[in-house]
Amino acid sequence: MLNGAMRGAFLFLLGAATTVLFRRSQAKRTVWQLDPYKCVQCNRCATECVLKPSAVKCVQVYPMCGYCKLCTGYFEPEPVSLDTGAENQLCPTGAIKRRALEDPYYEYTIDEPRCIGCAKCVKGCVLFGNGSFFLQVRHDRCVNCDECAIAIACPAQAFQRVPADKPYLMKDREHQA
Amino acid sequence: MRAKGSSKLQTPNFRATPDPKPLMEGSRFWKLKLFHCFAGVAAGLALLALPLAAHGVERFPPPEFDPGYKMPATTVPAARAELLSYVDVAVLVAALALASYLALMKRSRDGLLALSVFSLLYFGFYQKGCVCAIGSVQDAALAVFNSGYVVPLTTLAFFLLPLVFAAFFGRTFCAAVCPMGAIQDLALLKPVKTPSWLDSALGVLPFVYLGAGILFAATGSAFIICEYDPFVALFRRSGSYGMIALGAAFLIVGIFIGRPYCRFLCPYGALLGLVSRFAKWNVTLSPMDCLHCQICDTACPYGAIADPMLKDPHPNPHRRTRRLIALAALLPLLVVLGGWFGGRLSVPFSRMHATVSLAEQIAAEDAGKPGEPTDASKAFRQTGRPVEELYAEALRVRGGFAIGSRWFGAFVGLVIGATLISVSAPRKQSVYDPDPADCVSCGRCYIHCPKEIVRVKRIAGKNVIPLTPVRGG
Ligand code: SF4
Ligand code: SF4
Ligand code: SF4
Ligand code: SF4
Ligand code: SF4
Numbered sequence: 001m002l003n004g005a006m007r008g009a010f011l012f013l014l015g016a017a018t019t020v021l022f023r024r025s026q027a028k029r030t031v032w033q034l035d036p037y038k039c040v041q042c043n044r045c046a047t048e049c050v051l052k053p054s055a056v057k058c059v060q061v062y063p064m065c066g067y068c069k070l071c072t073g074y075f076e077p078e079p080v081s082l083d084t085g086a087e088n089q090l091c092p093t094g095a096i097k098r099r100a101l102e103d104p105y106y107e108y109t110i111d112e113p114r115c116i117g118c119a120k121c122v123k124g125c126v127l128f129g130n131g132s133f134f135l136q137v138r139h140d141r142c143v144n145c146d147e148c149a150i151a152i153a154c155p156a157q158a159f160q161r162v163p164a165d166k167p168y169l170m171k172d173r174e175h176q177a
Numbered sequence: 178m179r180a181k182g183s184s185k186l187q188t189p190n191f192r193a194t195p196d197p198k199p200l201m202e203g204s205r206f207w208k209l210k211l212f213h214c215f216a217g218v219a220a221g222l223a224l225l226a227l228p229l230a231a232h233g234v235e236r237f238p239p240p241e242f243d244p245g246y247k248m249p250a251t252t253v254p255a256a257r258a259e260l261l262s263y264v265d266v267a268v269l270v271a272a273l274a275l276a277s278y279l280a281l282m283k284r285s286r287d288g289l290l291a292l293s294v295f296s297l298l299y300f301g302f303y304q305k306g307c308v309c310a311i312g313s314v315q316d317a318a319l320a321v322f323n324s325g326y327v328v329p330l331t332t333l334a335f336f337l338l339p340l341v342f343a344a345f346f347g348r349t350f351c352a353a354v355c356p357m358g359a360i361q362d363l364a365l366l367k368p369v370k371t372p373s374w375l376d377s378a379l380g381v382l383p384f385v386y387l388g389a390g391i392l393f394a395a396t397g398s399a400f401i402i403c404e405y406d407p408f409v410a411l412f413r414r415s416g417s418y419g420m421i422a423l424g425a426a427f428l429i430v431g432i433f434i435g436r437p438y439c440r441f442l443c444p445y446g447a448l449l450g451l452v453s454r455f456a457k458w459n460v461t462l463s464p465m466d467c468l469h470c471q472i473c474d475t476a477c478p479y480g481a482i483a484d485p486m487l488k489d490p491h492p493n494p495h496r497r498t499r500r501l502i503a504l505a506a507l508l509p510l511l512v513v514l515g516g517w518f519g520g521r522l523s524v525p526f527s528r529m530h531a532t533v534s535l536a537e538q539i540a541a542e543d544a545g546k547p548g549e550p551t552d553a554s555k556a557f558r559q560t561g562r563p564v565e566e567l568y569a570e571a572l573r574v575r576g577g578f579a580i581g582s583r584w585f586g587a588f589v590g591l592v593i594g595a596t597l598i599s600v601s602a603p604r605k606q607s608v609y610d611p612d613p614a615d616c617v618s619c620g621r622c623y624i625h626c627p628k629e630i631v632r633v634k635r636i637a638g639k640n641v642i643p644l645t646p647v648r649g650g
Contacts, residue, residue, distance in 0.1 A: 011344055017317070024327060025329065029329055042556075050416060130237055139255060147315075155553035
């Protein structure tokens with residue numbers, strides 16, 4: 001019967017395809033991550049992610065931070081005064097917590113639920129500071145799209161798939177010097 | 178979903194005072210470095226004029242902390258557990274099996290409806306429409322053409338399983354497992370019939386979309402099927418306004434026209450339809466004793482009931498034969514023409530690839546063409562990569578497109594030719610029955626076919642009057 005033969009042929013083809021594809025799927029599971037050394041802080045991470053707010057957030061790597069009093073990731077370029085007033089802050093959502101330590105040092109922490117991943121602070125920190133603020137796909141939020149919507153839009157082609165058991169591409173001091 | 182730990186810090190050894198009051202005492206806790214942040218910033222601003230590496234440099238050495246200072250750690254929430262994705266596959270298999278049972282053995286429209294609602298909630302709203310079988314075609318294509326690409330096993334399962342089921346049971350995946358099909362099936366409130374010539378003409382589109390999806394995926398350019406998935410914004414309840422509007426438009430059209438996405442766009446449905454033609458079992462009505470009442474034809478909102486064409490539309494069989502011969506001769510011509518046309522389009526197509534469009538932009542800038550540099554070209558300049566490397570890569574991608582676009586064009590030609598032949602070919606059927614390629618196994622015809630109603634009543638042990646014409650009055 002023609003139908004049966006065609007079905008057999010199809011199943012054979014599918015079997016062949018499965019063998020090829022299965023071999024290509026042996027490797028570890030992967031997730032999306034962005035390379036902070038490639039990122040140019042274009043703001044698309046905030047706008048392109050399928051999630052609102054974005055699964056990309058700013059992170060702070062404390063050992064790299066200068067604990068600066070005039071944090072250029074925290075303050076507007078010409079702040080009225082160096083305090084937590086909203087008009088002085090770069091972050092549109094007030095997601096950065098500034099805590100005084102010993103003068104003149106301040107500790108900066110991202111309040112992640114408020115961060116929208118706009119990279120304004122990252123830009124300020126990278127341009128004038130140590131670059132300890134940078135963006136990362138946060139995997140407690142990311143739904144691991146088949147094709148990351150930001151990856152398509154990222155002008156720096158900073159997105160890549162990374163092994164799921166090492167899902168972050170962090171900056172570090174050694175890399176920086 | 179809050180990030181754990183990043184904002185709750187343990188700092189037992191120095192007092193943290195709220196801003197803006199600066200700390201005045203306690204310098205013992207800090208080995209103060211001479212470096213003052215303020216001065217440092219001034220120096221940094223002076224350096225501004227120089228082009229700096231995009232990722233920054235260490236301008237302000239971190240303070241030397243008192244051993245008592247507990248530096249907060251950057252949290253690294255783990256990726257979603259692998260186990261969960263296997264649960265998805267298990268649910269998929271169970272849903273496919275149940276849908277096949279309900280559509281072919283139980284013949285229950287109600288059961289399929291209930292399963293649709295479940296699938297819509299689980300695969301749609303809970304899983305946010307991803308992973309889906311429709312998009313997985315692209316993963317498969319990319320993996321076949323790019324040995325560096327790793328397909329996740331679950332994605333592979335989503336690609337293969339519905340096809341395997343279709344080879345035995347027809348499009349039962351579409352009946353009640355696919356969340357996109359389910360949402361459109363539920364939206365269909367006032368079905369309006371589309372003329373069958375329109376159905377046939379628009380039926381070409383899913384294959385074109387399939388070919389384009391494979392072309393752009395295989396060249397590593399984009400996953401267009403995912404990008405223009407009309408319902409995913411709805412499932413995620415977030416997305417660009419454009420995508421939300423597209424989803425709403427499909428739903429509104431879908432109130433009147435049955436499953437517009439499924440029938441006139443879905444590339445996976447095109448594959449399933451092909452396979453379903455050769456399925457071992459399909460949705461059938463009562464091939465032995467069809468009454469020709471045509472109620473099923475009226476009931477099917479998807480134009481899937483094959484008209485047995487009791488009246489031949491081509492009264493002159495000679496003319497039809499001549500027509501078919503002409504079309505058969507036209508087919509290779511269409512394929513060649515399509516291939517040629519595809520080749521012509523390969524350059525514009527290749528601009529979908531980020532590397533090609535970047536290389537073109539860089540080349541235009543270097544040639545002094547007017548226009549602002551784009552974010553992408555600025556980012557590229559910052560990396561300091563040599564342009565030659567970029568150009569070489571872009572040329573390699575173009576080479577892939579030169580071949581791929583021709584295949585794509587030829588494929589479109591083939592589909593158009595085959596469609597022309599199939600609408601002119603005579604049908605041998607003598608009863609009304611679902612066309613296996615178009616039928617999505619929704620089960621609506623079951624609850625309308627009078628023979629089927631009688632059969633069900635008989636099984637239930639109820640009294641039935643045999644269906645014979647009653648005369649008199
Ligand atoms: S889209 Fe790319 S360049 Fe833009 S902020 Fe995100 S990672 Fe950085
Ligand atoms: S400036 Fe943007 S990226 Fe930085 S913390 Fe605020 S919202 Fe997040
Ligand atoms: S994979 Fe999806 S959810 Fe994750 S960052 Fe990219 S677009 Fe956002
Ligand atoms: S045709 Fe496509 S969208 Fe429609 S139910 Fe089938 S797979 Fe889903
Ligand atoms: S099951 Fe019946 S009503 Fe539903 S699509 Fe198939 S032929 Fe049409």
